[in-house]
Amino acid sequence: MSGQEPGSEPIIDSQPPAELAPAISLEEVGRIAERVQELIAAGNQAAAWQRLRHLHPADVGLILAGLPRTSSEALLEIMSPQTVTWMLQHMNPVEAGRLGARLSIQSLSFVLDQVNPRHAMTALQRLPLRRAQQVAEQLEQPIAESEILNQEPNTAGALMTPRLVAVNADAGLDEMRAALEALQEDRDRLTYLYVLNAEGQPEGQVSMVNLALAPAAATASAIASPLTAVVSVDTSAQECARLRRHYNLTQLPVVEDGDLVGVVLPDALLGVTVEEDTRQMQRIANVAGERADGPMALSIRTRLPWLTINLATTFLAAATIALFESTLAQLVVLAAFLPVVAGQGGIGGTQTLTLIVRAIALGELVGVRAKRLLIREATLGVIHGIWLGLLVAVIAIIWQDNYGLALVLGLAMLGNMLIAGTVGAGVPLLMRRVGIDPAVASAVVVTTFTDVFGFLLFLGIAQAAISLLI
């Protein structure tokens, strides 16, 4: 709350340094974070801040985001609003989002109300959209550009910045340079300026390199190159990230009703890519949206529904076993082998699933026929099943000296690995076909299949061949 309360620590710094400090290693950041935590625990906030103030703002932010909430708030109280804003501006959106979640909306709006609105807006855009909206609503002096925060979440409109350079086709070198100069420090983030046609629509781009090398008499259109991609305000963030990644682009112009209204810069897309990959990884495990050190209530809300759904599927597996109660009563040792066939199927199915989900997300399966992938994974399942089946058979003979059991186990293993491969590939491919995110619920569906079929195959074959076993 930056020292507005009487009796709080004095603000030690007023202006952030003019130049950014050099990078340090993650280990070094960790060591400083520990020392800072000790100093704060000892009540010495001022000394803690002395440790931080000469670091790069991205490192200061990373350390603040990792501290317990009370410690980071204690430090914020002795940082000036300018320094807090400068720190957010220089963090990447993923880390800024984490830090933003630690700070109260009141603290953030108090800070941003006291700084240059241009800087405040850049800092706001580093935060996740909802949080930024909440902070913007609390500002006493609303920021003119903050209407961008009301764009549909997860679209180019919400990711873009309106601070771009656009000139007419006949603009000369001086005009282009003046337009770029007018952007002040925001110009440093641009790699292109845009060339508009007579209707005001973007028709080309001039790279900063071409601008630097242009002869004195050059016009914008003479040194422009064509635009590879133009997105609209409602293009999804995922599509923007795909365009950047696939076509090696550095920035994307954004149009609304044909007019150029903004530009999506790489740092905004870095956030999308990292968040998207994280969400995808977490979706396979059904923890999407959680943070390892986030609020516990969110973790419960995220995980408990999936754990409960999974409970239903384990009871489906239990019911399968119960069908064979009489067979189990005849040979109790069968129970010991229950986790073997089902467990191997679960692991095999998850291997296939993860591979396919990731390939779909990277657009690697475009034009690859689903049938080819299914046959590939089914074949792998059979090959793995033969090897694992032979292995379990040998172990069963050594351990239980029971050739019948060995045969049953081996066959069940072969069958379940085939099912694991087919289902592990089939479920995500089917989900993609019907337009559902392939990562959602896939793991639960796949392990349900491998559990149920694992028990069904093992106990079913055992029942049919019970005379060989006892």
Place this chain on the structure above:
Amino acid sequence: MSGQEPGSEPIIDSQPPAELAPAISLEEVGRIAERVQELIAAGNQAAAWQRLRHLHPADVGLILAGLPRTSSEALLEIMSPQTVTWMLQHMNPVEAGRLGARLSIQSLSFVLDQVNPRHAMTALQRLPLRRAQQVAEQLEQPIAESEILNQEPNTAGALMTPRLVAVNADAGLDEMRAALEALQEDRDRLTYLYVLNAEGQPEGQVSMVNLALAPAAATASAIASPLTAVVSVDTSAQECARLRRHYNLTQLPVVEDGDLVGVVLPDALLGVTVEEDTRQMQRIANVAGERADGPMALSIRTRLPWLTINLATTFLAAATIALFESTLAQLVVLAAFLPVVAGQGGIGGTQTLTLIVRAIALGELVGVRAKRLLIREATLGVIHGIWLGLLVAVIAIIWQDNYGLALVLGLAMLGNMLIAGTVGAGVPLLMRRVGIDPAVASAVVVTTFTDVFGFLLFLGIAQAAISLLI
């Protein structure tokens, strides 16, 4: 093999187009890929190429990478070496790597021998390092710069390009522009040029924006800003990606013995980030390094060892169950409930594991004490365990009308969810502490714990309380 064989299809194009085609949607790419596949199947390679030749090279490459091997080779035969090279140059490294794996080393070296060595080198650097080395060895006219390919894999030295601009501190505007101009088309990829001190070491950078806006009398040192990060040739690719991500950098200068020898550009790092995230996701499932449509032998080599290790852990679980054979003989229905407690623990443990592994990879846990995370996950385990324990107890009463069984199940569930949370967080945190990639083997270790303890708790409590159950 680009038409060197008598009787092959004639080469239709000789030079790639001067301007890149605009972006198209992934659905559109998919449709064209299907049509191309049909045309090739009908033996009409020339018509297939007509469909492709007006697309952006990144799209041509994506489609070629998705075709069956024989089809992509058929198309390659009617593309000129210039076009194949141009295509590789404009693909991102992830997709180029996929395509490169489809083409034979002979085809690639044949193609690259016939084009401008500058282009050949850029195309080579798009390929995975090993493949690029193999192709470079086969070239009849070795490329001077190709010594870069002999750098240690997965380091800045292997990722960098030597094509950079460096000037002395007192260089004037004309000198800087001339140096940039000399780079030809490679200059388009740069956002900074470097300023060297008297010893030839990099001491600052000039952005293209500053260069474009510089007054005529400016010197390099006057418009330079300090370097945030300088890496050495043996800095790891992961550290380079972290520096870029964390500090929002666009390019990294690379030094060797103090001399500036190269620059790591964003497209090279995009490859590292995507590959790194993919590998991390795949490591949790133990399929790291595979491609969904890659060679089957690689898939077997990758998965089978893990499946075999996992088999050992399922037999550990089996041995645990076998310890309680007499208890199971007294009440066979216990066997039906075996997958319930163990399965829930496995899911819960994997949820925690995934969350922690990802947070570690993103550097989110720097300065966060391991104890705090362990307590958090253990607490969540207890909360989830109480809910799930009550639920299984209720189901057991309804299904089996056995209050003793309900009690045993509920207690075992509570205990195993606590173990799942503790182990799910503890294993990756411990692995990080001892310097092992937390994703490796974590899932196998965690599910082994939850399986063995799930059976041990459930059957152990049942044995102790057997009089309540029957």
